[in-house]
Amino acid sequence: MKILVIGGGGREHTLVWKLVNDSCRPQVFCAPGNAGTAGLATNLDIKAEDIPALVAWAKKNRPDLTVVGPEAPLCAGITDVLEKEGLRVFGPSKAAARMEGSKVFAKDVMMAAGVPTAQSSTFTDAGKAIDFIQDIGVPIVIKAEGLAAGKGVTVCATREEAERAVREALVDGAFGEAGQRILVEEFLDGEEVSVLALTDGNHVVLLASAQDHKRAYDQDKGPNTGGMGAYSPAPVLKPGQMPDIEREVFGRTLAELKSRGIHYKGVLYAGLMVTRDGPKVLEFNCRFGDPETQVILPRIEGDLIPALQACIDGTLDPSMVKYKAEACVCVVMAAGGYPGNYQKGKEIRGLKVAAKVKNAVVFHAGTELAGGKVLTAGGRVLGVTALGKTLKAAVDCAYEAVGKIGYDGVMFRRDIAARALQRE
Ligand code: AMP
Numbered sequence: 001m002k003i004l005v006i007g008g009g010g011r012e013h014t015l016v017w018k019l020v021n022d023s024c025r026p027q028v029f030c031a032p033g034n035a036g037t038a039g040l041a042t043n044l045d046i047k048a049e050d051i052p053a054l055v056a057w058a059k060k061n062r063p064d065l066t067v068v069g070p071e072a073p074l075c076a077g078i079t080d081v082l083e084k085e086g087l088r089v090f091g092p093s094k095a096a097a098r099m100e101g102s103k104v105f106a107k108d109v110m111m112a113a114g115v116p117t118a119q120s121s122t123f124t125d126a127g128k129a130i131d132f133i134q135d136i137g138v139p140i141v142i143k144a145e146g147l148a149a150g151k152g153v154t155v156c157a158t159r160e161e162a163e164r165a166v167r168e169a170l171v172d173g174a175f176g177e178a179g180q181r182i183l184v185e186e187f188l189d190g191e192e193v194s195v196l197a198l199t200d201g202n203h204v205v206l207l208a209s210a211q212d213h214k215r216a217y218d219q220d221k222g223p224n225t226g227g228m229g230a231y232s233p234a235p236v237l238k239p240g241q242m243p244d245i246e247r248e249v250f251g252r253t254l255a256e257l258k259s260r261g262i263h264y265k266g267v268l269y270a271g272l273m274v275t276r277d278g279p280k281v282l283e284f285n286c287r288f289g290d291p292e293t294q295v296i297l298p299r300i301e302g303d304l305i306p307a308l309q310a311c312i313d314g315t316l317d318p319s320m321v322k323y324k325a326e327a328c329v330c331v332v333m334a335a336g337g338y339p340g341n342y343q344k345g346k347e348i349r350g351l352k353v354a355a356k357v358k359n360a361v362v363f364h365a366g367t368e369l370a371g372g373k374v375l376t377a378g379g380r381v382l383g384v385t386a387l388g389k390t391l392k393a394a395v396d397c398a399y400e401a402v403g404k405i406g407y408d409g410v411m412f413r414r415d416i417a418a419r420a421l422q423r424e
Pocket residue numbers: 118141143153155185186187188189192214271282283
């Protein structure tokens with residue numbers, strides 16, 4: 001079996017790692033991949049956004065399954081194009097990927113479906129948006145409608161901040177087309193958690209809950225990042241809440257999409273705020289989370305490919321995904337300066353020693369091979385991941401492996417999962 005994985009980050013290394021260990025022993029290709037996927041799969045020199053080159057490769061090499069990692073190719077419609085060529089793709093169509101690609105569309109679906117979420121209004125005119133903010137007050141959240149590489153959301157504590165965020169998007173065009181429409185949204189207070197689900201459009205299988213750490217520095221200080229670490233399960237959600245989330249978030253959303261003629265298959269990722277009134281949706285993503293994937297997939301017992309195939313065939317069933325009892329933790333090691341300007345090309349030392357730490361695995365994100373060395377090549381460099389009988393054991397093991405690795409300017413948080421440990 002031949003599988004193409006699209007993407008080159010920590011999520012994709014994790015996917016490749018899980019897929020190559022499947023009992024059908026597939027041959028895996030990764031476009032573009034990184035130094036970590038290079039050891040498990042054949043890396044292709046094609047960027048994840050280069051749809052024509054990806055399609056040309058797939059037409060020629062006919063993978064039995066394509067798994068799309070990032071949102072950009074999904075929102076650009078790669079699934080539709082590959083399916084037209086008779087290929088099988090795990091990932092939503094262009095129309096379905098609008099659940100991530102357009103926050104206005106996603107909010108409209110949620111409101112129509114009765115999914116618990118923040119109240120919001122949509123604006124294209126800065127003056128009207130500012131009048132509205134004067135009326136309802138702060139705190140308030142301003143969101144660019146489209147894909148803005150994680151930078152389109154501003155949580156505003158003051159009216160001045162809110163006005164600045166409105167002007168940035170609607171007047172200065174800071175997010176280009178993605179910010180020509182904005183959502184002005186009710187601020188939700190609580191703790192965030194990610195719940196991802198596999199779906200074939202009709203059936204839903206929730207994956208284990210996970211919590212990401214979006215801020216750059218310890219104690220949730222500093223700027224927002226792509227994610228500095230994660231753990232699973234997330235004890236902020238009680239097991240008894242999962243069936244409610246399955247029904248009220250995923251069931252209602254998929255039913256509403258179906259009523260609009262949109263068939264969603266792949267992963268649907270709900271970013272939730274656990275408020276005093278229960279979990280509410282902050283956002284949907286149309287793909288696996290990064291670094292949530294790094295802590296969810298290692299917990300899955302046995303094969304993943306049958307479940308991915310079932311999402312395509314419409315035969316998804318909860319018995320297809322089984323979990324180990326262990327907890328999993330991922331500590332992201334980043335480049336100094338991330339998420340601002342950072343340097344690349346630093347040699348990474350200690351990977352072999354870290355690989356010997358029992359129960360730990362080092363997933364690569366921004367890395368590349370050059371002359372037999374592994375060099376840093378991105379903001380998030382590695383996702384050092386460990387399983388443990390308890391969350392504490394997993395945390396200790398992950399940090400033991402982190403301690404073996406070094407490169408110039410290395411930066412990581414020392415408090416991954418601290419909140420969950422306190423809760424325990
Ligand atoms: P999003 O891309 O919509 O998930 O927003 C990015 C981050 O902004 C989220 O992870 C939250 O931390 C924060 N956020 C988004 N919407 C809200 C909201 N309505 N209330 C409070 N915080 C929010």
